Amino acid sequence: MTNIPVNAVDVSNLTVKFGDFIAVKNISFSVEKGEIFGFLGANGAGKTTTIRVLCGLLLPTSGKVKVSDVTYDQGIEAIKAKVGYMSQKFTLYNDLSIQENFAFTASLRKIPSDTLKRRTKELLDFIGFSKPMNTLVRDLPGGIKQQVSLAASILHDPEIIFLDEPTAGVTPVARARFWALIKQLAKDGKTIFVTTHYMDEAEQCGRIALMRTGEIIALDGPENLKKTTFPDPIIELNPKGTIPSELIEQLRNNKAVDSIDSYGMKYHLIMKDSQEWNRLSIEIAPFFVIRQIPPSLEDVFIRLVEGVTR
Amino acid sequence: MQQMSIGIKINNIKKKLGLNQALDGVSTHFEEGLLHGLIGPEGAGKTTLLRTLLNLLTPDEGTVQFTNHGADIDYNSIRSSIAYMPQQQSLYADLSISEHLDFFRDLYQIPKDVYLKRREELLHITRLDKFIDRPAGKLSGGMYKKLGLMCALLQSPAAILLDEPTNGVDPISRREFWDLLHRLSKENILIIFATAYMDEAERCDRVHILSTGSLIAEGTPRGVLERENVESYDALFIKRAAEGVL
Numbered sequence: 001m002t003n004i005p006v007n008a009v010d011v012s013n014l015t016v017k018f019g020d021f022i023a024v025k026n027i028s029f030s031v032e033k034g035e036i037f038g039f040l041g042a043n044g045a046g047k048t049t050t051i052r053v054l055c056g057l058l059l060p061t062s063g064k065v066k067v068s069d070v071t072y073d074q075g076i077e078a079i080k081a082k083v084g085y086m087s088q089k090f091t092l093y094n095d096l097s098i099q100e101n102f103a104f105t106a107s108l109r110k111i112p113s114d115t116l117k118r119r120t121k122e123l124l125d126f127i128g129f130s131k132p133m134n135t136l137v138r139d140l141p142g143g144i145k146q147q148v149s150l151a152a153s154i155l156h157d158p159e160i161i162f163l164d165e166p167t168a169g170v171t172p173v174a175r176a177r178f179w180a181l182i183k184q185l186a187k188d189g190k191t192i193f194v195t196t197h198y199m200d201e202a203e204q205c206g207r208i209a210l211m212r213t214g215e216i217i218a219l220d221g222p223e224n225l226k227k228t229t230f231p232d233p234i235i236e237l238n239p240k241g242t243i244p245s246e247l248i249e250q251l252r253n254n255k256a257v258d259s260i261d262s263y264g265m266k267y268h269l270i271m272k273d274s275q276e277w278n279r280l281s282i283e284i285a286p287f288f289v290i291r292q293i294p295p296s297l298e299d300v301f302i303r304l305v306e307g308v309t310r
Numbered sequence: 311m312q313q314m315s316i317g318i319k320i321n322n323i324k325k326k327l328g329l330n331q332a333l334d335g336v337s338t339h340f341e342e343g344l345l346h347g348l349i350g351p352e353g354a355g356k357t358t359l360l361r362t363l364l365n366l367l368t369p370d371e372g373t374v375q376f377t378n379h380g381a382d383i384d385y386n387s388i389r390s391s392i393a394y395m396p397q398q399q400s401l402y403a404d405l406s407i408s409e410h411l412d413f414f415r416d417l418y419q420i421p422k423d424v425y426l427k428r429r430e431e432l433l434h435i436t437r438l439d440k441f442i443d444r445p446a447g448k449l450s451g452g453m454y455k456k457l458g459l460m461c462a463l464l465q466s467p468a469a470i471l472l473d474e475p476t477n478g479v480d481p482i483s484r485r486e487f488w489d490l491l492h493r494l495s496k497e498n499i500l501i502i503f504a505t506a507y508m509d510e511a512e513r514c515d516r517v518h519i520l521s522t523g524s525l526i527a528e529g530t531p532r533g534v535l536e537r538e539n540v541e542s543y544d545a546l547f548i549k550r551a552a553e554g555v556l
Contacts, residue, residue, distance in 0.1 A: 042480040043451040089478075139329075142352035165478065169352040169506040171521070172544040173551045197480045198507070200544075261485070262492075265512050265531060301481050 006069070008033045008160050008191035009054060014063035016049050023049040025214040026063070031207075033159075036182065036192040038205030038222075042305055045211040047195050051162055054193070056080040068159040068191075086153035087164040092145065094138035098129075101137060101152055109156040116155070123151035127181060143174025150181065160191045168198055179204050199297045208297075212305050222297055229303050230295040235269040235277070237288040247287060256280065261302070268299060314391055314468040315379050316500045317342035318363055323372035325358055332358040333369070334523035340516075342377065343498040345491060347514030347531075349505055349543065354520040356504040357397065360471050363502070364394055393467035397474050399458040403447030407438055407457055410446060411464065418465045425464070432460045435493060437486075452483020459490065469500035476505060488513050508543035519546065526550055 009031040016024040024046045031037045041047050052058040054067055056079030065072060068082040085091075092101045106116040120133075127147040137145060146166065154161060163182070167175040182204075186192050194205055202208055203222055210218040210225075218225060237260075251260050251269065256276035260269045267288075271277050281290060318340040325333040333355045340346050340363075348356050361367040363374060365385055376383050401410060411432075415425045433439040436456045441449070446457060455475050462470060476484045488510075495501055495515070503514065511517045512531045519527040519534070527534045527546060540546045 042482055168477065171351040171551070172508065172547040174351070176548075197478065197484075199481065200509075262489070263512075298481050302485070305482055 006033050007031060007066070008035070008068055009037075009193070010064070010066040011050075011054075012064045014050070014053065014065060015061050016046075016053060016058065017061045022214055024053075027211075027214075027216050028063075029209055029216060029219060031191055031193065033191055034186050034189050036186050036194065036204065036206045038202045038208035039193060039195040039211070040197075040202055040208055040301060041211035045305075046214040047211055050211070051164075051193070051195065054079075054160075055083050055085055055162060081156065082158055083160045083162060084153040084156065084158035085162045085164070086149050086166060088146065088149075088166055088168050089164075091149035091153055092137045095136065097134045097136055098131075098140075098148055099133040101148075102155060105152050105155050111156055119155050119157065123154065126184075127151055141174075143170045143177065146170055146174065146178060147181065150178070154185075154190075158190075160193060161185065162193045163195070165196045165198060165201070166194070167201060168196075175200070199301065202297050210301065210304055218300075218304055225300050226295045226297070229300045230270070232271070232274060233292040234295050234299060235271070235281075236263075236291045236293045237267040237269055237284070238291065239265065239267075239288055240286075243287060247284070251284070254280070263298075268293075314388065315342040315498055316388060316391065316469040317377040317380075318469075318500070318502075319375045319377065320363070321373045321375075323359070323362055323369045323374070325355075325362060325367060325369050327358065331523050333362065335372070336520075336523070336525055337372075338518055338525060338528060340500060340502055342379070342500060343495075344515040345495045345501045345503065345513075347503050347505060347511055347517045348520060349508065349511050349517055350520035351506050351547075353522065354506075355523045356506075356520055357473055359520070360394070360473055360502065360504055363471060364392065365389070388468070390465070391468040393462040393465065393470040395458055395462045395470065395472045395475055397477070399454075401446045401454065401458060401461070404445055406443050406445050407433075407449075407460075408442040410457060410461055414461045414464050420465060428464060428466060432463060435490060436460055450483070452479045452486065455479060455483070455487060456490070459487075463494070467499065469502070470494070471502045471504075473504045474506065475503075476507060476510065508547070511543045517543075519543065521547070521550070526555065 007030045012028045014024055014027050015022065039047050049058065053060050053065055056076040059072065067079050070078045070082055072079065096104065102116065102120055127150065129148065140148060167178050182192055194201060196202055205222065207219065207221050208225060209216050220228065248260060251257055256271060256273035258270040258272040260267055321337045323333050323336045336359060348359060350356055358367065362369050376385050376388060405413065411429050433442065438453065438456060441453065446454060449457060459475065476487055479487065491501055491503065514531055517528060517531050517534060518525055527538060529537065538546050538549065540549055
């Protein structure tokens with residue numbers, strides 16, 4: 001039996017309990033080497049717990065976890081060596097210089113000084129960093145700080161890189177630059193694991209797993225998720241003027257309407273009975289500019305996560 | 311009870327924090343009763359501007375003028391009518407939702423009958439009424455932010471300034487939070503909402519786009535996009551960067 005492609009992450013029947021509370025319920029999934037894998041879900045869905053297990057920070061209650069061919073049987077330290085972790089909120093110390101941050105990370109990771117020197121040069125070249133190494137992190141602009149964070153989190157050359165909402169708060173230009181770096185890393189065979197509430201970031205992923213109350217409720221590429229969740233296009237209603245709130249209520253209570261939600265200045269309408277649309281569209285035409293649009297990942301997220309409770 | 315209506319005009323505000331020119335000559339108008347979005351990436355000057363409006367920071371240059379029904383008004387006469395929800399909120403992990411509300415009633419010295427009515431109203435619109443006994447430390451991210459908002463709204467403010475309340479909150483909770491703000495906005499409250507999420511621009515009545523201490527665009531969400539001839543606020547930043555402005 002051949003073993004190609006090698007999976008970077010293999011999770012089978014993973015369950016994590018905290019006392020009586022089941023944070024993760026019997027989930028199974030695999031991530032291929034070189035994949036950019038998105039991990040989405042509402043706050044409290046079990047994402048962080050799953051990642052803590054994959055980073056070697058939390059023992060599973062039951063089930064098997066393999067991270068870059070290492071299992072928990074080989075010890076937590078063996079898993080930790082394979083993973084890097086970067087969070088938008090905290091990876092670097094603001095009061096330390098870049099040099100000091102890297103030296104600190106290196107000592108935590110037990111990286112020999114000659115390796116540190118080599119990796120520092122490689123990574124700073126990779127992110128195109130040109131400021132002096134003794135610059136304090138707090139003096140770096142947000143976008144640069146984020147790239148330096150990425151460099152620090154992969155100093156020990158891990159196989160798998162976990163990114164926690166990595167580009168929230170930076171300029172769209174810096175975000176595009178960051179994702180170019182991530183894609184390069186994936187191309188070089190690193191596996192990228194992204195958790196985010198930012199649908200723009202989720203769009204960049206090859207596949208996305210969506211979690212709800214401890215379970216994976218969907219797992220597919222962004223485009224397929226959109227297609228399977230919404231076989232029909234979504235109807236966008238762009239108000240021509242001020243819309244009476246009764247009209248929206250009326251639409252919401254219409255039996256042929258599945259849902260109507262506000263999206264910024266516009267509304268997204270999903271029909272239950274598409275036959276009825278021909279009539280309805282004429283009725284509301286005086287109030288809205290009507291367009292059929294492809295669903296966004298936010299539409300998918302809201303539909304799948306809220307779907308059952310509605 | 312109160313028919314106060316607050317607007318804020320600022321003129322050429324400059325503020326240096328350490329070596330950083332956090333605000334570099336910002337002039338704008340926050341109109342009475344509207345929902346204003348202060349939109350920009352980290353380091354744009356959003357928090358500094360909010361804190362300047364609240365008189366928590368004194369600007370190096372420039373003026374802040376409050377209005378009530380169009381007439382200039384002294385800040386000190388209305389400061390208790392302005393609520394502020396900072397980025398890092400001082401809620402108490404061990405206190406329940408109910409205890410928080412009681413605590414803030416004491417702080418604001420709200421009469422009991424007024425308090426009970428307001429409390430019921432807020433618990434209803436935030437849909438937190440089923441969770442009143444849950445400690446703040448055990449609330450989800452979105453619920454925690456809603457509790458913070460409730461505490462800020464307890465004194466029925468005429469204006470509320472919110473510093474990135476939707477940061478790190480999942481899309482569903484974010485949407486609920488915005489629905490809540492739109493409800494509030496109908497009560498003629500001035501809302502100033504700081505965010506780094508560009509897509510939230512579209513949910514505001516007026517947007518003010520900040521970058522490295524300066525306003526790079528402002529107006530109605532649609533007006534700005536049309537005037538700049540771009541599809542989205544992301545695209546606006548990319549265009550400005552290409553023009554060498556950023």
